[in-house]
Amino acid sequence: MxxxxxxxxxxxxxxxxxxxxxxGLTPLDVVGPLQVCSAxxxxxxxxxxxxxxxxxxPMSTDTPVSLVPSHTFDEVPxxxxxxxxxGLVPTLAAMADEHLLDRLRGAxxxxxxxxxxxxxxLLLAAAGFLEGHRATSHWMFRDLLTRFGATPVAERxxxxxxxxxxxxxxxxxxxxxxxxRRLAGEDTARLVQLVIEYDPEPPMGGIDWAAAGxxxxxxxxxxxxxxxxxxxxxxxxxxxx
Amino acid sequence: MxxxxxxxxxxxxxxxxxxxxxxGLTPLDVVGPLQVCSAxxxxxxxxxxxxxxxxxxPMSTDTPVSLVPSHTFDEVPxxxxxxxxxGLVPTLAAMADEHLLDRLRGAxxxxxxxxxxxxxxLLLAAAGFLEGHRATSHWMFRDLLTRFGATPVAERxxxxxxxxxxxxxxxxxxxxxxxxRRLAGEDTARLVQLVIEYDPEPPMGGIDWAAAGxxxxxxxxxxxxxxxxxxxxxxxxxxxx
Numbered sequence: 145m146x147x148x149x150x151x152x153x154x155x156x157x158x159x160x161x162x163x164x165x166x167x168g169l170t171p172l173d174v175v176g177p178l179q180v181c182s183a184x185x186x187x188x189x190x191x192x193x194x195x196x197x198x199x200x201x202p203m204s205t206d207t208p209v210s211l212v213p214s215h216t217f218d219e220v221p222x223x224x225x226x227x228x229x230x231g232l233v234p235t236l237a238a239m240a241d242e243h244l245l246d247r248l249r250g251a252x253x254x255x256x257x258x259x260x261x262x263x264x265x266l267l268l269a270a271a272g273f274l275e276g277h278r279a280t281s282h283w284m285f286r287d288l289l290t291r292f293g294a295t296p297v298a299e300r301x302x303x304x305x306x307x308x309x310x311x312x313x314x315x316x317x318x319x320x321x322x323x324x325r326r327l328a329g330e331d332t333a334r335l336v337q338l339v340i341e342y343d344p345e346p347p348m349g350g351i352d353w354a355a356a357g358x359x360x361x362x363x364x365x366x367x368x369x370x371x372x373x374x375x376x377x378x379x380x381x382x383x384x385x
Numbered sequence: 386m387x388x389x390x391x392x393x394x395x396x397x398x399x400x401x402x403x404x405x406x407x408x409g410l411t412p413l414d415v416v417g418p419l420q421v422c423s424a425x426x427x428x429x430x431x432x433x434x435x436x437x438x439x440x441x442x443p444m445s446t447d448t449p450v451s452l453v454p455s456h457t458f459d460e461v462p463x464x465x466x467x468x469x470x471x472g473l474v475p476t477l478a479a480m481a482d483e484h485l486l487d488r489l490r491g492a493x494x495x496x497x498x499x500x501x502x503x504x505x506x507l508l509l510a511a512a513g514f515l516e517g518h519r520a521t522s523h524w525m526f527r528d529l530l531t532r533f534g535a536t537p538v539a540e541r542x543x544x545x546x547x548x549x550x551x552x553x554x555x556x557x558x559x560x561x562x563x564x565x566r567r568l569a570g571e572d573t574a575r576l577v578q579l580v581i582e583y584d585p586e587p588p589m590g591g592i593d594w595a596a597a598g599x600x601x602x603x604x605x606x607x608x609x610x611x612x613x614x615x616x617x618x619x620x621x622x623x624x625x626x
Binding site: 172312314330344 | 406411412415419420423435436448452454503541553563566574580581582584587588589
C-alpha cells in the first residue's frame with residue numbers, strides 16, 4: 145500500500161508499517177509495538193501504520209478480547225516494515241500453516257525491516273527467513289529456532305540485518321522503540337516514549353532468571369508443541385530433533 | 386457475572402475481572418493489563434477475565450486496530466475488579482458522557498478494586514469516585530484530577546483503598562502485576578511476569594523527566610480538552626478553573 149504523501153512532506157516517500165494478525169495470537173504482542181508505531185505515525189506523517197489479516201473480521205486472541213485488522217493482506221502487498229506477533233498453541237500450529245507462511249513470504253519480500261515478537265519468530269523461521277541468522281523468541285520456545293537453522297540469542301531483542309526479533313510478549317514494546325529510533329532517530333523515539341509514558345517500574349523488579357527455573361518448563365513446552373502439531377507429525381518430529 | 390466454580394476449586398468463589406471498552410480508547414491501556422490478568426486466570430481458575438462494552442461490536446481505538454469486547458455491560462453487572470482504560474480526545478469527551486459514566490457507576494458499585502490506566506482516571510473522577518482520594522493519570526492531564534476533588538500524585542500507580550490508578554498507557558502493565566500480587570500473592574505475580582516475559586529494557590533507558598520539558602505541552606493539552614468538550618462548555622469551564 146502506498147499512502148498519499150502527507151501535507152508538508154511532499155518529497156518523502158510514504159512508509160508503511162504493517163502488523164500481522166491471525167487467530168489465537170497474543171494481543172499484547174501486537175498492541176504493544178502498534179501503540180509505539182502509531183505514536184510515530186501521529187508525530188511523523190511520513191509513516192502509516194496498518195494492521196493486516198486474512199479478513200477484516202474479528203479475530204480471537206488468547207485473551208477475551210478480539211482484534212479486527214484494518215486491512216487485508218491483499219490490500220497491503222508490500223509494506224516497508226512487517227511485524228509478526230506470537231502466541232501459544234495457535235502460533236505453534238501456524239508453523240504448519242502454509243497459507244499464512246505464504247502471506248508472510250509475500251508481505252516480507254521487499255520489506256526493509258521484518259520483525260517479530262515472542263514466538264512470532266518461529267513463524268518467520270518456518271517461512272524460511274531466519275536460516276543463518278541470529279534471533280530470539282519467548283524463552284520457553286527459543287531453542288526451537290535452531291531447528292530452522294537460526295541461532296537463538298537470549299536478548300531482549302536481536303537485530304540481524306533486516307530481521308529484528310523480540311523476546312516474549314512485553315518485549316515488543318522495547319523492540320518497537322528501537323525500531324522507531326532506527327527509522328526516525330533518537331529524538332522522535334524519546335518523544336514516542338514520553339507519549340506512551342514508558343518508564344517501567346515492575347512492582348517486584350525485573351525477572352530473576354537464575355531463580356526462575358525455566359528448565360522445569362521444557363516438558364510443558366514439548367506438550368504444547370505436540371498438541372499444536374498433532375496434524376503434522378513430520379514437522380513435529382523435525383522440531384523435536 | 387458469576388462464573389461457574391472451576392474444577393478442583395469448588396470452595397472458591399469465582400472472581401471476575403472486567404476491562405471496560407469504549408470507542409476511541411488507547412488499546413495498550415486495555416491490552417497490557419488484560420494480558421497480565423488473562424495469565425492470572427490461566428494459572429488460577431478462581432479468576433475469570435472479561436472485556437465489557439456497550440455492544441459486542443468492533444470498537445475503534447486510537448490505532449488502526451479495532452477491539453471487540455467479550456461481554457456487554459449488562460452481562461457483567463457486578464464484577465469484582467473493574468479496570469477503565471484511557472485515551473486522548475475520545476476519553477476527554479467521555480467525561481461528559483453520562484451514559485458511560487452511569488455504566489461505570491453501576492459496574493463499580495460492589496467492586497473490590499476499581500482501577501484505571503492513563504486518562505481512565507479522569508472517567509473515574511468524572512463519575513464521582515475519586516473525591517478525596519489520591520490518584521494518578523497520564524502526565525499531560527494529571528492535574529485535571531484536582532478539579533474533581535482528587536489529589537494528583539506523580540507515581541507509576543497509586544493505590545488508595547479500592548482505587549488503583551496507573552500513569553500513562555504502558556503503566557497499566559506495572560499496575561496489573563501489582564494487582565495480581567494483591568489478589569493472588571507474590572509467587573503467582575512472579576509467574577505471570579515470567580509468562581509475559583516482562584523484564585523491560587527501554588532501549589534509551591527510562592524517561593528523563595527533568596529533561597522531558599513536560600510543561601511545554603500544557604497549551605496542547607488545553608487545546609485537546611477544548612476540542613473534546615466543545616459540546617459541554619460548562620464542564621470545560623469547570624475543568625479550566
